[in-house]
Amino acid sequence: MEQPAKEQTIESLINALSAQVWRTRTEAADALIQLGKPAVLPLIDAICNARFGYHYLPEAVRALGGIGDPRAINLLIDILASDHVHAAQEAAKALGHIGDPRAIEPLINVFRHDWNDTETFTAWQKASAALAAIGEPSLGALLNALSDEDDTVRQGVIEALGTLRDPRAVDPLIKALQDETSIVRGRAAAALAQIGDEHAIGPLTALLADAEWSVRVRAISALGQLGGQSVFALLVDALKDQEPRVRNAIVLVLGKLQDERLFDILLDVLSDPDGRVRAAAASMLGQRGDERALPALCWIQQNDTGYAGANKVSASAVRAIQSIQERCQKR
Numbered sequence: 173m174e175q176p177a178k179e180q181t182i183e184s185l186i187n188a189l190s191a192q193v194w195r196t197r198t199e200a201a202d203a204l205i206q207l208g209k210p211a212v213l214p215l216i217d218a219i220c221n222a223r224f225g226y227h228y229l230p231e232a233v234r235a236l237g238g239i240g241d242p243r244a245i246n247l248l249i250d251i252l253a254s255d256h257v258h259a260a261q262e263a264a265k266a267l268g269h270i271g272d273p274r275a276i277e278p279l280i281n282v283f284r285h286d287w288n289d290t291e292t293f294t295a296w297q298k299a300s301a302a303l304a305a306i307g308e309p310s311l312g313a314l315l316n317a318l319s320d321e322d323d324t325v326r327q328g329v330i331e332a333l334g335t336l337r338d339p340r341a342v343d344p345l346i347k348a349l350q351d352e353t354s355i356v357r358g359r360a361a362a363a364l365a366q367i368g369d370e371h372a373i374g375p376l377t378a379l380l381a382d383a384e385w386s387v388r389v390r391a392i393s394a395l396g397q398l399g400g401q402s403v404f405a406l407l408v409d410a411l412k413d414q415e416p417r418v419r420n421a422i423v424l425v426l427g428k429l430q431d432e433r434l435f436d437i438l439l440d441v442l443s444d445p446d447g448r449v450r451a452a453a454a455s456m457l458g459q460r461g462d463e464r465a466l467p468a469l470c471w472i473q474q475n476d477t478g479y480a481g482a483n484k485v486s487a488s489a490v491r492a493i494q495s496i497q498e499r500c501q502k503r
Contacts, residue, residue: 237266
């Protein structure tokens with residue numbers, strides 16, 4: 173395509189980014205991304221000159237970021253700090269795609285920004301993903317931010333560290349298990365599970381005594397991912413927890429382990445005082461497909477009048493029985 177024709181095409185596509193029809197805007201952005209570098213400066217100029225209304229700006233930012241040209245970095249960083257949450261989301265995604273270390277601190281600062289919109293959480297997620305996408309250059313800044321006074325910042329960088337999966341983050345994340353904010357402690361547990369270092373098993377085990385049930389649930393999930401058979405006894409012992417949601421999480425984690433001892437444990441859990449826990453045990457027995465569970469499940473089907481949320485516990489038993497019988501027929 174000759175230069176004048178290409179310039180005209182780019183201008184037409186930029187104009188189409190303000191079309192009323194969503195598909196037209198999307199197709200125009202995709203076409204600009206395909207055109208690549210020649211579209212960068214015209215897009216930057218159009219955005220800087222406010223040619224896009226509030227509802228159309230995010231698609232323009234997506235087009236600019238999708239090209240992946242470092243010349244867009246300064247503008248994308250400015251958009252990160254703007255009052256337009258959807259445009260900020262696209263800018264964060266774009267900066268992760270470009271991968272330039274200049275975006276690291278501005279991306280961390282996204283966690284300090286509350287747009288007073290339900291989309292704020294998505295913007296934080298995009299910033300975490302972008303920091304992880306930048307990779308090793310972001311590690312030092314992320315580790316430093318673990319001591320930030322803003323707990324939202326600590327949450328965001330922990331999510332990025334989990335995705336980054338750098339072993340150098342293990343010890344700082346173990347320290348974060350003692351954070352004063354329960355959400356941060358839970359996020360640290362999840363991040364350690366993502367990294368997959370067994371050195372975290374001991375500190376995560378200590379978290380089973382955390383005052384917040386949600387943190388104990390995160391620790392249980394992390395231990396299940398990290399420890400496998402080595403944490404079996406720990407998890408069984410934790411079934412004494414007074415919080416039903418914790419016991420429910422333990423049953424679901426144990427159910428994924430292939431251990432002969434689990435059958436008798438699940439049978440015992442069928443007498444748990446909480447319906448959600450009994451239903452989870454029934455479901456796990458159904459997944460295991462062991463015919464020996466049929467008498468106990470039939471009893472639950474006929475006699476258990478409890479509920480697991482909006483559903484009857486007996487319904488879980490019915491599905492478990494069907495699952496076992498189907499497996500038996502296939503043998």
